[in-house]
Amino acid sequence: MGKSVIKVENVGMQFNLSQEKVDNLKEYVIKMLKRELLFQEFWALKNISFEIEKGDRMGVLGLNGAGKSTLLKIISGVMKPTEGNLEIKGKLVPLLELGAGFDSNYTGRENIYLNGAILGYTKEFLDEKYDEIVEFAEIRDFMDVPIKNFSSGMRARLGFAIATVVEPEILVLDEVLSVGDAKFRQKSEARIMELFDEGITVLFVSHSIEQVKRLCNKAIWLEKGKIVMQGDAEEVCNKYAES
Amino acid sequence: MEISKKFEHRFIVNFSKYQYLLKELIKRDIKIKYRRSVLGIFWSFLNPLLTMVVLTIIFSAIFSMTIENFPVYFLTGKLVFDFFAQGSKGAMMSIIRNGAIIKKVYVPKYMYSLGVIFSNFVTFALSLIVLFMVMIATHADFTIYILYAILPILLLLMFTIGAGLLLAALTVFFRDIEHLYGVFITMLMYGSAIFYPASIIPQQYQFLFNLNPIYALISLCRDSFLYGQAFNTGTLLYASISSVIILILGIVVFYKYQDKFILNI
Known part of the structure; x- marks a missing residue:
């Protein structure tokens, strides 16, 4: 038994759903005076507890709106849960939306440093890995071109190359990465499999039961913000498929 | 991204870790602002300089009796005010503008606000060169009090x-x-006496200047650059207290509500 690297205890996430979104002061004051500020409480996640041990590859299954993305956001630290505790040990890299931090007026080169900084890398690290990133993304000739002139495939490739250049201890993946053309997709899958083989811990969200079965050894099944079942990937997937 | 933490105290603890990010954000703001303009960073000199020339021509005729060195008087006010206006406006939008990335990757959110403010501060510091040039051109006295401006x-x-x-x-x-x-x-x-002497405002409204912390900061800078005299203790005290209070208030409010930002951007 390895030690747990992700420990989630009784995590719950509450949203306030208002009938109409009030996002300005004028409406807020008017509604407050008319006593119309009604909020509907809504728990996107409730009583979520699980542990992931080092080297585990955990798949998260569930329909749209089951709370999968919210769970990933909580684990990657973007959202703070309303209740419950979370413990994460090790370097966590989220592969959510690639290149979300790009500045379109910046060149490819400048974006490597900017996006790298957002992901928490140091300058020395980026200097050292710069060639590797460019090589992997296959865009050497375009490094001094502003990103706004990149094709969406090139952006995604660059984003993927920057995000995966580190050796993360925990990798958070949302859906499968369909990046660029068929050739690059193979390459990116190979890179992810390489990371898998190195024994990193993975949290993987997918709609595809096939993928979870193929890639994961453990799984959680979420429905309406609650855990329906967790355990061995094969078992959970079969039950999920039946439902 | 080391996340062996329980979310508390990340305000301070993470600062050193994300220092490089702050540098990159400052660099980005400055680079993007002046990219594709032929004169580049010189715009930050030219803009206050040209405004000064225009206003000097217009106003020196009117206020020449009361303001001894209008160009320097105006520039100190304008530079201080512009930094405050641009910095606070930029910071105001910083969270919304970076919404897309805030939703994806965890970074201490105040970094985006600080990035905008510091990049404006760099421009401000550079434009002080213009002030010195104008001081030389107008034969202003360079006194030891200029150092007090810090x-x-x-x-x-x-x-x-x-x-x-x-x-x-x-x-x-x-x-x-x-x-x-x-x-x-x-x-x-208009209420900070940037291009007019505060004394033209009727006595019963003078308290507005006394309440305005930006005016207090401008007068302190004028004491250093223009008049070459020690600070007025009352003004200095008021400026210090209001700056500390606003800083603490800003940090407390930001810290208290930062976890809810993501639900609203």
Whole structure:
């Protein structure tokens, strides 16, 4: 038994759903005076507890709106849960939306440093890995071109190359990465499999039961913000498929 | 991204870890602002300089009796005010503008606000060169008191960071603050005696100047650059207290509401 690297205890996430979104002061004051500020409480996640041990590859299954993305956001630290505790040990890299931090007026080169900084890398690290990133993304000739002139495939490739250049201890993946053309997709899958083989811990969200079965050894099944079942990937997937 | 933490205290603990990010954000803001303009960073010199020339021509005729060195008088006011206005406005929008990335990757959110403020501060520091050039051109006295200006400039930075964080947090929830603040800034500009002498305002309204912390900071800077005299203790005290209060208020409000930003951007 390895030690747990992700420990989630009784995590719950509450949203306030208002009938109409009030996002300005004028409406807020008017509604407050008319006593119309009604909020509907809504728990996107409730009583979520699980542990992931080092080297585990955990798949998260569930329909749209089951709370999968919210769970990933909580684990990657973007959202703070309303209740419950979370413990994460090790370097966590989220592969959510690639290149979300790009500045379109910046060149490819400048974006490597900017996006790298957002992901928490140091300058020395980026200097050292710069060639590797460019090589992997296959865009050497375009490094001094502003990103706004990149094709969406090139952006995604660059984003993927920057995000995966580190050796993360925990990798958070949302859906499968369909990046660029068929050739690059193979390459990116190979890179992810390489990371898998190195024994990193993975949290993987997918709609595809096939993928979870193929890639994961453990799984959680979420429905309406609650855990329906967790355990061995094969078992959970079969039950999920039946439902 | 080391996340062996329980979310508390990340305000301070993470600062050193994300220092490089702050540098990159400052660099980005400055680079993007001047990219594709032929004169580049010189715009930050030219803009106050040209405004000064125009206003000097217009106003020196009117106020020449009361203001001894109008170009320097105007520039100190304008530079201080512009830094505050640009910095706080930029910080106000910083969370909303970076919404897409805030939703994806965890970074201490105040970094985005600080990035905008510091990049404006760099421009401000560079434009002080213009001030010195104008001081030389107008044969102003260079006294030891110029070094004292560091103090009001530091207070100005604190004040701007506080106001920026406060506005950034509030604007996430109430978008129309952006427009209200635009009007407020215009009012503040006319109320800070930038291009007219404070003495032309009737006695019964003078208290407005005494209440305006930006005016206090401007007068402190004028004491150093223009008049070559020690600070007025009352003004210095008021400027210090208001800067510290705004800074603390900004940090507290930002810290309290930062976890809810993501639900509103």
